Amino acid sequence: MVIAPTGSHFRRRRPSPGAPLRLGYVPLTDCAPLIVAHELGMFARRGLSVSLSRELGWASVRDKLVQGELDAAHAPCAMPFALRLGVGCVPTECVAPLVLNLHGNAVTLATHLRKEGITDGPTLVEWMRRQRRSRQLVFGVVSLHSSHAWLLRTWLQRCGLDPLQELRLVVVPPPQMSANLRAGHLDGFCAGEPWNSVAIGRGDGWCAAPSCEISPGHPEKVLAVLGEVAELRHNDVVALTAALLEACAYCACPKNQESLVTLLSRRDYAALPSGSLRPALSGTFPLGANRTAHWPDFLVFQRSDSNDPTTDKAGWVVQHLLDSTARAKVPPVQLGRVFRSDLFGLARERIGVAPALPLLHENTLLTV
Structure with a gap:
């Protein structure tokens, strides 16, 4: 991983008004709005020239x-806050x-744990109590x-x-989660889609819980924009936000599911x-072990105020995802300076989007 220079000689490349906007993404299911806006001409219709850049991971995006x-x-x-605070960077x-989506993650446990009789959180705890002295x-x-x-x-904790104290968390790139389950190096993981579906499809794991049930309504991905770009290219950033908001609406429409997969x-x-993309987009989620769940809120691209970067959403991020030292550096007055609901409002005015559908919470478990 390359860390951006932190010395006094560091020089950031300056934004160039009129140049194509360079927009990065990591290949996950929830990058869909960026792909849709580019492929269906939503950027171009708003007078934007956008260059998409596929990145290896979040460290690359940050740097x-x-x-x-x-x-x-x-x-x-949490990245806009981490960048402003200089967590691991200048x-x-x-x-x-813009908030691009809510939810989209899941906890997946290894197939070998299923063979030990573990079927949910309580049975995991019971097994852990029996195995405490043998391994972590x-x-x-x-x-x-x-x-x-x-x-x-x-x-x-809820389990x-x-x-x-009772287990160890390690950092693993999402594409390597499934192989590490299969090799026995991991007993489980939490990641975004499609990596849970990849592990389940390969028979390496089974889904224990989706993030829509662990924390309903939590923000997941955002459009992160450099402060200089937002200031110097204000109209372009509003247009960019509007195009992606329009793309979020497209992604949220069930009839567009197969085109998204394609x-x-x-x-x-x-x-x-394709087979690993469809579960999160459809909400019909194969869990493994011949079980299927229906989670209509598994991945929410647009519903109610889901896309609005409100101070409430910013407060959730600061409270839950930043450590105590970082939290102390973000007073409430700063929340609206990072999550820019004002820019979102200007973008929404341009396209007249005012979604009013509630989160569904009609999650059911099926056995097939």
Whole structure:
């Protein structure tokens, strides 16, 4: 991983008015709005020239934003705060004018645990109590400071386990989660789609809980925009936000599900397998072990005020995803300076979007 320079000689590439906007993304199911806006001409219709940049992971997105090699990106909801605070990088002004999606993550446990009789959280706790002296469980997360780590710790705590004392969390790149389950290096993980579906499809794991049930309504990915870009290219950023808001509406429409699968599976975009993309987009989620769940809120691209980067959403991010030292550096007055609901409002005015459908919470478990 390349860390951006932190010395006094660091020079960030300056934004260039009129140049194509460089928009980064990581190939996950929830990058869909960026692909849709580009492929269906939503950027072009708003007078924007946008260059999409597929990135290996969040460290790459962070570093390229810091260095000015990207103007904006599909990013975890805590990244704008982490950049402003200089967590692992040069402090960099960053704002979020749009929440791209809610939810989209899940906790997956290894198939070998199923063979031990573990079928849910309570049976995991019971097994852990019996095995306490023999070995410690190991769970994978994308980052120790991500929504995935918080969701996993929260789920484990509700099951009755102490994630700080009774198991070990390790950082593993999402594409390697399934192989590590199969090899026995991991007992479970929390990650975004499609990596849970990949592990389940390969027979390496089974889904124990989706993030829509662990923390209903939690923000997941945002449009992260460099502060300089938001200031110097204000009209372009509003247009960019409007185009992506329109794309979120497209992604939220059930009749567009198969076109999304087709787009995301293309090699020049996310190159993700069709069978692993469909569960999160449809809400009909194969859990493994001949079980299927219906989670209409598994991945929410647009519903109610889901896309609005409100101070309430910003407060949730600060409270749950930042450590105590970082939280102390973000007073309430700063929340609206990072999550820019004002820019979102301008974008929504341009397209007249005022979604009013509630979150469904009609989650059911089926046996097939």
